[in-house]
Amino acid sequence: MTATDLQRPTGATPPEASRPTPSVQPRLPLGERLLRTPVVLPLVTFLLLLVLWESCTRLFSVPSYILPSPSRIVLGFESVSAGRWAEHIWATLRVALLGYLVSFAVSLPIAVGLAKSRLLSGALYPLLVVIQSVPVVAVAPIIIVVLGTGDAPRVVITFMISFFPLVVSMTTGLAATPPELIELSRSLRAPSFREITQIRLPYATPYIFSGMKISITLSVIGAVVSEFVAADKGIGYFIQFSTSMFKLPQAWAGLVILVAMSLLLFQIVSQTQRILFPWSLPKGQK
Amino acid sequence: MALAPNAIAFSGVGQTFLTGTGAVTALDGVSVTIAQHEFIAVLGPSGCGKSTLLRLTAGLMKPSTGSVSVFGLPVTQPRDDVGIVFQKPTLLPWANVEDNVVFPAKHKQGRVTREDRDQTQAIIETVGLAGFESRLPSELSGGMQQRVGIARALFLNPDILLMDEPFSALDALTRETMGFELLRLWQASPKTVLFITHSISEAALLADRVLVLSERPGRVIADLPVPTARPRDESSLGTAEMQDYAAHLRSLLIRKDAA
Numbered sequence: 001m002t003a004t005d006l007q008r009p010t011g012a013t014p015p016e017a018s019r020p021t022p023s024v025q026p027r028l029p030l031g032e033r034l035l036r037t038p039v040v041l042p043l044v045t046f047l048l049l050l051v052l053w054e055s056c057t058r059l060f061s062v063p064s065y066i067l068p069s070p071s072r073i074v075l076g077f078e079s080v081s082a083g084r085w086a087e088h089i090w091a092t093l094r095v096a097l098l099g100y101l102v103s104f105a106v107s108l109p110i111a112v113g114l115a116k117s118r119l120l121s122g123a124l125y126p127l128l129v130v131i132q133s134v135p136v137v138a139v140a141p142i143i144i145v146v147l148g149t150g151d152a153p154r155v156v157i158t159f160m161i162s163f164f165p166l167v168v169s170m171t172t173g174l175a176a177t178p179p180e181l182i183e184l185s186r187s188l189r190a191p192s193f194r195e196i197t198q199i200r201l202p203y204a205t206p207y208i209f210s211g212m213k214i215s216i217t218l219s220v221i222g223a224v225v226s227e228f229v230a231a232d233k234g235i236g237y238f239i240q241f242s243t244s245m246f247k248l249p250q251a252w253a254g255l256v257i258l259v260a261m262s263l264l265l266f267q268i269v270s271q272t273q274r275i276l277f278p279w280s281l282p283k284g285q286k
Numbered sequence: 287m288a289l290a291p292n293a294i295a296f297s298g299v300g301q302t303f304l305t306g307t308g309a310v311t312a313l314d315g316v317s318v319t320i321a322q323h324e325f326i327a328v329l330g331p332s333g334c335g336k337s338t339l340l341r342l343t344a345g346l347m348k349p350s351t352g353s354v355s356v357f358g359l360p361v362t363q364p365r366d367d368v369g370i371v372f373q374k375p376t377l378l379p380w381a382n383v384e385d386n387v388v389f390p391a392k393h394k395q396g397r398v399t400r401e402d403r404d405q406t407q408a409i410i411e412t413v414g415l416a417g418f419e420s421r422l423p424s425e426l427s428g429g430m431q432q433r434v435g436i437a438r439a440l441f442l443n444p445d446i447l448l449m450d451e452p453f454s455a456l457d458a459l460t461r462e463t464m465g466f467e468l469l470r471l472w473q474a475s476p477k478t479v480l481f482i483t484h485s486i487s488e489a490a491l492l493a494d495r496v497l498v499l500s501e502r503p504g505r506v507i508a509d510l511p512v513p514t515a516r517p518r519d520e521s522s523l524g525t526a527e528m529q530d531y532a533a534h535l536r537s538l539l540i541r542k543d544a545a
Binding site: 178180181183184185186187188189190191194198199202205277279280 | 368374379
């Protein structure tokens, strides 16, 4: 190892003096520091908005079927038993996750095909764009008639809404591999599948996760849309049922649950990437 | 040396690429023979087909005209006995130093044996990366990343080492250090080296012979043995004969640029 080389590695232990310890750093006043904590600022904003919402609805006596106050929404939660909530949540979650899995399983081979073969890409890509352009909400009733009751039509609808970002991100990722590594693979005369599994797929990981993050929230939307069309369970069904009975605080409670479900699923995908593939995160997010 | 077979022989090699705007001739009538364990530097302006020469030798493309042979046999497909070092290290960002170095074995055979691991350790020590085995590429300096790139190219113990401007992305100091490192490696374990570069001093310092290519279509306009004996060091470039030699190379390159 040479002197010039040793100066730059970021991982090498630097001399003690050059690494500032936290206790040496000047400290900001408590208020300033709290404001700079990433969670605090949006949380405070959110709470202030809730207070504003609550006071406005009370002050102007807004009827709850127009806009229920946060406290009324909380009552909406309580008007349904925990068991019933769990049933609805599970129905929606199951369809969303199944649809998401189907999207992933279908997208991967399609993306490999699109990235590897120009012919296939020319033949299939326009077709995929056409499928993506079909307003799924409009097709949903047809799908329900064709596939009947049960989870199958709902999973198909969810799949149709959530698969496209996955195909696009996977294809882009698989094509983003540096050409030198493909040459290296060719020069080693390695089998083609190993070029996919050992080079292209790992290289596509950051792209695949971008697509997965978009798709997971779309999956929840897909599940809800399918429940609007035909279902006797699920949060989407519950919201529609509640509005038809004019129980708006209850419908709002369902909406809150949907948002929470989306956020939670998104976080699960994000954290999976952070824990399993930390190298794939953009610089500064590790 | 005289009895050894030619490691690489180009005879009448021409390379034409079809592009959207017509045919582009990258190489034209290149005939050069390279002896075993000879260190050849290739100098030339950008786009003159230097890298094409390298890819032809590796069997990654076929010449439009003429033929390329390695150890007397025509190159028809990628060869195992050729190691490539690219301009950018192009390491696997998810794999640590050790896994990057052993990658050719893993990629070729699908698994890594006990012997491969021992071999990895030996090569890592040779290129001066001992102690950095478990670092990720993003945690290394540019020079160290390229050391990993060289180690990876050496892993299958190739007879021929192809280097495509390997140090051009490094800062001047690191570049010089890496040049001497390469000389040290080459002297310890001789290989036939085809070294593409833009740097006249780098070519003069490292090579036995320097090939100067013309602008597109690339032809060999000079094939000049480096006058200074080995081993060479920092002072080698300062001698009068080396300065004359470098000046001559420069004049060959500049005359073409003006034309």
